[in-house]
Amino acid sequence: MSAIYDRVALIGLGLIAGSMAHALREKGLAREVVGYARSEETRKTAREIGLCDTVYDSAAEAVAKADLVVLAVPVGAMGAVAQDIAPHLAKGTTITDVGSVKQSVIEAVQPHLPEDVHFIPGHPLAGTEHSGPRAGFASLFENRWWLLTPLPDSPAAPVEKLVGLVTAMGAKCDRMEAAHHDLVLAVTSHAPHLIAYTMVGVADHLRRVTDEEVIQYSAAGFRDFTRIAASDPTMWRDVFLHNKEATLDILGRFTEELFTLQRAIRMGDGQQLHDYFTRTRSIRRGIIEAGQDTEAPDFGRGATSGKMP
Ligand SMILES: NC(=O)c1ccc[n+]([C@@H]2O[C@H](COP(=O)([O-])OP(=O)(O)OC[C@H]3O[C@@H](n4cnc5c(N)ncnc54)[C@H](O)[C@@H]3O)[C@@H](O)[C@H]2O)c1
């Protein structure tokens, strides 16, 4: 593939920026990929593994002459990074970010940027529980959604160019309004992470009274929770603090549903439980049929019965 940008500057060299570096270089989508991370240790590791063409000791040097700058730091650090790089951005540069929350990032970043650059917020819906410069891999974005939340005055050409880049990395691109993004992700990503963290916390308390049995005999369902609950603490602290309203709204609804199921168990209402689980099973099957979970086994699609056995 031919290069789409001349010089891409990645700010923050963890899982997402690292995966972008691998994908961009493997597919030849940028003539030069440069980077910067705040910690000296991260920069050292990135140099050792040859993550970028050049890793700079300052964000200012990294963004100079870049035609695309990607902010790939925790959501709570985006504003300070934007302030730091703003005086060094070339006219006409596109700035995007990969933060898991969009409204608060826009509020934190946009005021610092000069008028002659194009800010196009974004969010790849792809990740793992791993973090840091060694965690990235080129295929992370393949067949995954990459949402862009362009601002009302974002000109079409830079947006189209960025759509071209993310699709060339293998992602499926969609555009969305930032507030809507934050509500959707509160349901599909943020609240589920908090529930996983909580469930593993509960098991950890229990472990102390059951002498390691909870861990020793942990079943597959619980193990899936532990994978999610191993995700980066800084990243997730920032997600919850910056998508407060939507997450609290969804957690309120979650608590209501939980009480309903709790009551059904207490009352021995098997039909209610069965109906509920039948509905949720069909959601899982819908996701698989839509091709969103390519690793899931085919478990006899369409065989759902609404009746209790
Ligand atoms: N991990 C995921 O599953 C995932 C998925 C999609 C989007 N995101 C978002 O992408 C962003 C990066 O996440 P990640 O998983 O790559 O995190 P990560 O922890 O792997 O990497 C973050 C990097 O940012 C650097 N950093 C932190 N503060 C900095 C600062 N002030 N200035 C410069 N560098 C700084 C760290 O040194 C680290 O190299 C976050 O905003 C996160 O919400 C994460």
Ligand SMILES: O=C(O)C(=O)C[C@]1(C(=O)O)C=C[C@@H](O)C=C1
């Ligand atoms: O697969 C995982 O480990 C993830 O949690 C990735 C995941 C998610 O799907 O919730 C996490 C946060 C992001 O902002 C986007 C993707």
